[in-house]
Amino acid sequence: MIRRPLELFACSLTGGVLALVYGDAAWEGVAGTLAGSALWITLDNVRAARVLNWLRHGHAVNPPRVSTVWAEVVERSRKGFKALNRKARKSEARLQEFLAAIQASPNGVVLLDKTSAIEWCNFTSAQHLGFDSKRDVRQQIRNLIRDPAFIAYLNAGDFSKPVEIDGRDAYPGHPQRISIQIHVYGKGRRLLLTRDVTAVEQAEAMRRDFVANVSHEIRTPLTVVSGFIETLQHLDVSDEERRRYLALMGQQAQRMQTLVSDLLTLSRLEGSPIPGSSEWVSSQDLLSQVVDEARALSDVLAQGSHDLVAEPSPLFQIAGARSELVSAMSNLLSNAVRYTPAHGQIRAGWALLADGSVEFHVQDTGPGIEAEHLPRLTERFYRVDRSRSRETGGTGLGLAIVKHVAQRHGGHMLVDSVVGQGSRFRIVLPPSRVLSD
Ligand code: ADP
Secondary structure, eight states, X not given: OTHHHHHHHHHHHHHHHXXXXXXXXXXXXXXXXXXXXXXXHHHHHHHHHHHHHHHHHTOSSSXXXXXXXXXXXXXXXXXXXXXXXXXXXXXXXXXXXXXXXXXXXXXXXXXXXXXXXXXXXXXXXXXXXXXXXXXXXXXXXHHHOOOHHHHHHHHHOOOSSOEEEEOTTOXXXXXXXXXXXXXXXXXTEEXXXXXXXXXXXXXXXXXHHHHHHHHHHHHHHHHHHXXXXXXXXXXXXXXXXXXXXXXXXXXXXXXXXXXXXXXXXXXXXXXXXOOOSSOEEEHHHHHHHHHHHHHHHHHHHHTTOSEEEEOXXXXXXXXXXXXHHHHHHHHHHHHHHHHSOTTOEEEEEEEEOTTSOEEEEEEEOSOXXXXXXXXXXXXXXXXXXXXXXXXXXXXXXXXXXHHHHXXXXXXXXXXXXXXXXXXXXXXXXXXXXXXXX
């Protein structure tokens, strides 16, 4: 700090001495001193201006070379700038990490300012709502999401519950439902979260349909049974009639029992682990068991008039759950027996396929199924011939069980059918589950 007054003093003194050496009068000495001071002040101002100019640009590089106290000002500022820059870089890196985490979120995130203009949004929200995460920044959200339900939600200002709208990818036959909820934070800012709830909605719709279907299936036999009970309680009926009523009640009870048993099979299939390769089942055993069962059913339904044949089949072992395989195969055979009129032909057997996989097939000469129904046959409770299905004790769950069992064994179910000629159902199992005898 002492350098500045010393410099000023030295300049003034030099000015004064030079004036006295070259001049004659005393006033010239005073003028020389003043001129020396003025020169120093000018020099100092130039240094101050250089420092200020450097400070104005606000960065730590290329500091001006200045002397006296200005050198210290520059050095301290330089260090301050460096520390600030380091801090800013750290904050920037953390912000970027934070934004990357929000980008990775499966939910959409949009930050809105007080006027509901977009400040920032992640890709997921842009995908859900159909806007561009870069181009649409600063746009009013209400100009981008025109759905009346959302506009009403925004205007009402009650954000305690979410609102649902169609997503960008929704079109007839391909629903996409997006749930949007706004949360207010800071000084009037808003956080808008989006979530794809299509799968949840579909699962909920399936659950509703399923409950409705089961209730419907059970209501009819229950109504019949309770009607007969009331009749037997309040009316005098002959022994003959009583026997007939009891037989009909027994049939309906059986129908409910079959339904419950199929439902339990399905729920077991859904809830249990995939069958491993520790249990090996003989193809021949399976075939004879299901064909015997089908013959018994044919005896009941068509007095055994079906021409039911187990075709000569290759012998091999299958890795899988015996009870599941029996259930799937006998479902196909019992369908063939139930839907093929008396004296029709039914053929069942195994075949080895070229790629090492195997197929179990059931061919009948029944009524056949129109092509439009084929893709829906494995839906639960889907029936082509409702009355025939019910009359013969069908639950509408048989092919759903077959498909499930095939898939659990790494295979699939195929159907070929020609109306008026018959149907061929196949279960194909992969080579990994087959061991030739
Ligand atoms: P269901 O218990 O009603 O037989 P499934 O799931 O086993 O239920 O079959 C679904 C529908 O497919 C049946 O209702 C029937 O209309 C049709 N179907 C199944 N197998 C045959 C077949 N072999 N011949 C003709 N129609 C069939």
